Amino acid sequence: MEFVSDGIERLTGYPAAAFMARPGLSYANIIVPEDRHGVERGIAAAIQDGGEFQLTYRIRCANGDLKWVCEQGSAVPHGVSHVLEGLLFDFTRVRNADMLVREQASYLQRARDAIVAMDMNSRISYWNSGAERLYGWSATEARGKKFSELLCENLPAYHAAYETTLATGEWSGELSHMRRDGACIETDTRWTLLGADATLGAQQKILVISTDISERKHNEAKIYRLAFFDALTDLPNRASLLDHLRRALLGSARTRKCGALMFCDLDKFKYLNDSQGHAAGDMLLQAVARRLEHCVREADMVARLGGDEFVILIQPVEDTREGAAAQAETVAAKVVAAMAAPFQLAEMMYSVSVSVGVATMCGTVDTVESTLRQADAAMYQAKACGRNTYRFHDPAIQAAWSARAELENGMRRALRDSEFVLHYQPQLDRSSRVIGAEALLRWRLPDGRLLYPAEFIHAAEESGMIIEIGRWVLRTACTELARWQRFPDTAGLTLSVNVSAGQFTEPDFVPMLAEIFEQTGVQPSSLKLELTESLVVSDFTQTALTMGMLKQRGISFSLDDFGTGYSSLAYLRKLPLDQLKIDQSFMRDVLTDQNDASIVRSIIALGDSLGLQVIAEGVETPGQRQFLSDAGCFMYQGFLYQHAISAEHFTAYARNVH
Ligand code: C2E
Ligand code: MG
Ligand code: MG
Numbered sequence: 001m002e003f004v005s006d007g008i009e010r011l012t013g014y015p016a017a018a019f020m021a022r023p024g025l026s027y028a029n030i031i032v033p034e035d036r037h038g039v040e041r042g043i044a045a046a047i048q049d050g051g052e053f054q055l056t057y058r059i060r061c062a063n064g065d066l067k068w069v070c071e072q073g074s075a076v077p078h079g080v081s082h083v084l085e086g087l088l089f090d091f092t093r094v095r096n097a098d099m100l101v102r103e104q105a106s107y108l109q110r111a112r113d114a115i116v117a118m119d120m121n122s123r124i125s126y127w128n129s130g131a132e133r134l135y136g137w138s139a140t141e142a143r144g145k146k147f148s149e150l151l152c153e154n155l156p157a158y159h160a161a162y163e164t165t166l167a168t169g170e171w172s173g174e175l176s177h178m179r180r181d182g183a184c185i186e187t188d189t190r191w192t193l194l195g196a197d198a199t200l201g202a203q204q205k206i207l208v209i210s211t212d213i214s215e216r217k218h219n220e221a222k223i224y225r226l227a228f229f230d231a232l233t234d235l236p237n238r239a240s241l242l243d244h245l246r247r248a249l250l251g252s253a254r255t256r257k258c259g260a261l262m263f264c265d266l267d268k269f270k271y272l273n274d275s276q277g278h279a280a281g282d283m284l285l286q287a288v289a290r291r292l293e294h295c296v297r298e299a300d301m302v303a304r305l306g307g308d309e310f311v312i313l314i315q316p317v318e319d320t321r322e323g324a325a326a327q328a329e330t331v332a333a334k335v336v337a338a339m340a341a342p343f344q345l346a347e348m349m350y351s352v353s354v355s356v357g358v359a360t361m362c363g364t365v366d367t368v369e370s371t372l373r374q375a376d377a378a379m380y381q382a383k384a385c386g387r388n389t390y391r392f393h394d395p396a397i398q399a400a401w402s403a404r405a406e407l408e409n410g411m412r413r414a415l416r417d418s419e420f421v422l423h424y425q426p427q428l429d430r431s432s433r434v435i436g437a438e439a440l441l442r443w444r445l446p447d448g449r450l451l452y453p454a455e456f457i458h459a460a461e462e463s464g465m466i467i468e469i470g471r472w473v474l475r476t477a478c479t480e481l482a483r484w485q486r487f488p489d490t491a492g493l494t495l496s497v498n499v500s501a502g503q504f505t506e507p508d509f510v511p512m513l514a515e516i517f518e519q520t521g522v523q524p525s526s527l528k529l530e531l532t533e534s535l536v537v538s539d540f541t542q543t544a545l546t547m548g549m550l551k552q553r554g555i556s557f558s559l560d561d562f563g564t565g566y567s568s569l570a571y572l573r574k575l576p577l578d579q580l581k582i583d584q585s586f587m588r589d590v591l592t593d594q595n596d597a598s599i600v601r602s603i604i605a606l607g608d609s610l611g612l613q614v615i616a617e618g619v620e621t622p623g624q625r626q627f628l629s630d631a632g633c634f635m636y637q638g639f640l641y642q643h644a645i646s647a648e649h650f651t652a653y654a655r656n657v658h
Helices: 007-012 016-020 033-049 092-110 129-135 147-151 155-168 214-228 238-255 269-276 278-293 321-338 368-384 395-416 457-463 466-486 509-520 533-538 540-552 569-574 584-588 594-610 622-631 647-657
Strands: 052-060 066-078 081-090 114-119 124-127 170-178 184-194 205-212 258-266 301-306 309-318 343-345 348-350 354-362 390-392 420-428 434-444 494-498 527-532 556-562 579-582 613-617 635-637
Touching: 007 016, 007 066, 007 081, 033 052, 033 066, 066 092, 114 129, 129 184, 129 205, 147 155, 147 170, 155 170, 155 184, 184 214, 214 238, 238 258, 238 301, 238 309, 238 354, 238 368, 258 278, 258 321, 258 368, 269 278, 269 348, 278 301, 278 309, 278 321, 278 343, 278 348, 309 321, 321 354, 321 390, 321 395, 354 368, 368 390, 390 395, 395 457, 395 466, 420 466, 420 494, 420 647, 434 466, 434 647, 457 466, 466 494, 466 509, 466 527, 494 556, 509 540, 527 533, 527 540, 533 540, 533 556, 540 556, 540 569, 569 594, 579 584, 579 594, 584 594, 584 613, 594 613, 594 622
Parallel strands: 354 390, 434 494, 494 527, 527 556, 556 579, 579 613, 613 635
Antiparallel strands: 052 066, 066 081, 114 124, 114 205, 170 184, 184 205, 258 309, 258 354, 301 309, 343 348, 420 434, 420 635
16 A cells, blocks of 8 residues: 555554555455455456546454445556555445335335325325235336225225324224225225424325235135034024024014014925935925025025024014014915925925924013924924924914914815805885895805805905905806896896905906806996905006906996095096995994084085996985985985895895885
């Protein structure tokens, strides 16, 4: 060395003289061996270009410490060679600080989580490799894009997170993000508001750290399915049922509404398992599960308890146990009927039936245990009653149900064995001449007792049997009317027949009537159908359409029990009606009750102004009849003249009074 300043001692720990001595300490030798090559190359380049150089490298000090040195210098030509002139700085502190920053930055890069920073406009300014891995976008692609556009498929959730972060400084929760490939990933995410830092020149930002929890979610779902679903049928399992039942009862205790629980047990399932093997049994259980699911509403639940035992939970939404029982009965009947068609098990067709036990429940009284026990007990009763049926646990409900079932069976037998008869109640005009009759249904029981419609028509309507019974009534009435039409003294009589809503709205009501006309040869112009207001109101358009079609065939219409329903004048005007029939309830007290009297007068006035006939039923006294004729009503039906009597008696009566 030619010259060294004293500062070299502060830098290296060796006195300047050490370098000046000959042979002295070579400065090149205290440069750490790994950096020497770089230094040599830098100097060689500077010599070649004749320019300046700036090098950083490490030296080993006298005390063994390493120091970073920054050397700035130039190669000055000197004869054939060069002289190096330069300044050395201790660069260690700056270098270490820089290293620290780099190291810390590398932590962010190496973190497994996705770390993203965005400005207050949602623009991404930082994107670590975790984010690249999680979202599939590279840092270069992501930087400058909007976080909300790149990742959010659920914008409301994003905005909520943003608002909370702005308001409270942070937000954490689950967010689903969209990957570059369009897949959706579930993340556990923490947002932190980073304030602006004037010394760093940094603006306000939001730091978003997200952990991929898709797998955890997936596993949770799997565990949930394992814990609460039956692997064979995919139905909720016992644990799930107990949980739902407990909640249903809690809800029911609060709302005081009633629901039901139904035990469904396949009949003779063991036989299939034993004879055809478990694979066949499993297939049947799966198929049964699917059919059961079709029998319930969405809110209700079908679960498998195990073996061939299924349970249906009917949610508590009914006001009374009877209401809940009626709901459950509809489902139970569907369940029993759903098993009617045989099951296709691989190559084999297999028929199975089910026994169902129904228990109604109300959270104020019943518990999970009592409800389960009652439904189970009822199911055993169903088995004891010959299987393929359902039974109620509640004795009163079971009794009512049995009575109705008995009534329905009775009506079926009545149709088969001709136990129904029609009686005819005369209708008379102002001069007490018979102008026609109303056909009224009676049921002659095998023991000779006569049942009136009040005792069975409702059940017939509820069960749908009214369709078949009504068809019988119409055929019988038309046969009778055709007979009247063959004799001159009865040929002018009209016959009124009551038609229930369920009958009239049957799609083939019109063709069915046409067929009856054909078979009986009746002139339909003397046939009058009595409809009720509720039918007209419930489906006005369809009713009007059907009435129009029948009207073309000459049939006329009477509105029965008029005044008890809700028909509006607008309806009345638009329907092809011929007659209003004042309900007998207004007749009863018409002479003593001012309200009834005014109602009757109004109906008569209404009929007049609409150009409709008005007939009064339930006319029992001469006083009532006088009232009616004073008010302008001149057609009467009632005990004052005659009760409903047999066809034979009626023709005799009509001939005499004619
Ligand atoms: P409705 O059509 O209003 O029939 C009139 C009812 O009043 C008949 O009762 C009749 O016997 C009764 N009645 C007649 N005159 C008097 C009277 O002066 N005083 C009193 N207190 N009652 C009188 P019934 O035969 O028991 O029929 C009851 C209801 O059953 C009928 O009411 C009708 O809605 C229905 N019904 C009867 N036959 C049939 C039918 O063949 N098909 C359908 N769907 N329903 C029918
Ligand atoms: Mg009637
Ligand atoms: Mg009536």
